[in-house]
Amino acid sequence: MPTRRQFIQQSSLLSLGSVLSPSIGMAQKKAAKIYTVTGAIDVSELGVCLTHEHIMSNFGGERSYQPNYDVAALKAQVLPYLKRIKSLEVNSILDCTTAYFGRDVQLLQELSEESEIYLITNTGYYGAANDRYIPKHAYQETAEQLAERWIQEFEKGIDQTGIRPGFVKIAADGGEVSHIDQKLMQAALKTSRATGLTIACHTGNNPAVSKLAQELMAEESVKPSVWIWTHAHQMETSEELIGAAKAGIWISLDGLRISGKDTEANQALLDRHIQHLLALKEQDLLSRxxxxxxxxxxPRGGAIRPYEGIFTHFIPLLKDKRFTEQEINQLLVDNPQQAFAIVE
Ligand SMILES: [Zn+2]
Structure with missing residues (x-):
């Protein structure tokens, strides 16, 4: 087993002129850690953190627990890209590829060691894409039984690797929340209560999921800060996001997949993200x-979907819109620590 590495303690890019200043709540916490694929670290070691990316996936292909990647081809493509991302001062990435569409934790561990970026994997099942990636046993088992599987992954490690998940990833389809998607949500909450793991729930523009999550959290006596409204930028207006953030839920604006050229699509993405961010800032909710x-x-059968637009496009835009270095730091450094810390 590899020893834990101190990749980079903190970023120089974003700390210029601003101290890495955890907010008051953080200072009161004791050992706040997170499990990466190379072992547990103090959350402060995350540095600049990308909280929703896919190092690799088989999304679009058939459901399969064994991803069977062409490892040589994968490493030839992914490692140089991770090195580029590292050169942008990124120190950690949460990999949101779940079991049954391409999670391969051993491979993630190798990529982490070779790129010297902390990678964090997940437990949970993906209930969006019309349930295509939900394994059959999830329909037969109860929420408790599913939670037990996920808790075991946390406590004993995934398969025989000893690698532990750093968060729970689930997903729900659009429209009325289906029975199976609700079961995944309940299993995720039970897992969170037993492990302290935070839940990223693919929700998009379906506020019904976040509303139900709030009801379930109240029933399960789980605090709303364990829940992330993933793909929240897909909402056209910001009101629901403000309401959820005020209730304590994390808002993940995570669609900044800017490609090389300044296309209209890129501009629309940037506009949507800045619109929500300004609305949340106005309500003093940047901390969520x-x-x-x-x-x-x-990605399966395609070119890299880049994860660098925040640095090449979005940060300059944030500065144009008078976001301070400290606020940018908050989004990329402080908030991920707050969101994903397991406090003991
Ligand atoms: Zn994703």
Whole structure:
């Protein structure tokens, strides 16, 4: 087993002129840690953190627990890209590829060691894409039984690797929340209560999911800060996001998948993200926001979906809109620590 590495303690890019200043709540916490694929670290070691990316996936392909990547081709594509991302001062990435569409924790561990970026994997099942990636046993088992599987992954490690998940990832389809998606949500909450793991729930523009999550959290006596409204930028207006953030839920604006050219699509993405961010800032809710790209450095049968637009496009835009260095730091450094810390 590899020894834990101190990749980079903190970023120089974003700390210029601003101290890495955890907010008051953080200072009161004791050992706040997170499990990466190379072992537990103090959350302060995350540095600049991308909270929703895919290092690789088989999304679009058949459901399969064994991803069977062409490892040589994958490494030839992903490692240089991770090195580029590292050169942008990124120190850690949460990989949101779940079991059954491409999670391979051993491979993530190798990529982490070779790129010297902390990678964090997940437990949970993906209930969006019309349930295509939900394994059959999830329909037969109860929420408790599913939670037990996920808790075991946390306590004993995933398969025989000893690698532990750093968060729970689930997903729900659009429209009325289906029975199976609700079961995944309940299993995620039970897992969170037993492990302290935070839940990223693919929600998009379906506020019904976040409303139900709030009801379930009240029933399960779980505090709303364990829940992330993933792909929240897909909402056209900001009101629901403000309401959820005020209730204590994390808002993940994670669609900054900017490609090389300044296309209209890029501009629309940037506009949507800045619109929500300004609305949340006005309500003094930046402390509840995460930003990321939902990129993929090894998508099935396609070119890299970049995860660098935050650095090449979005930060300059934030500065134009008078966001301070400290606020940018908050989004990329402080908030991920707050969101994903397991406090003991
Ligand atoms: Zn994703």
């Amino acid at each position: 926001v995460l930003i990321s790209h939902d990129g993929n450095s090894f």
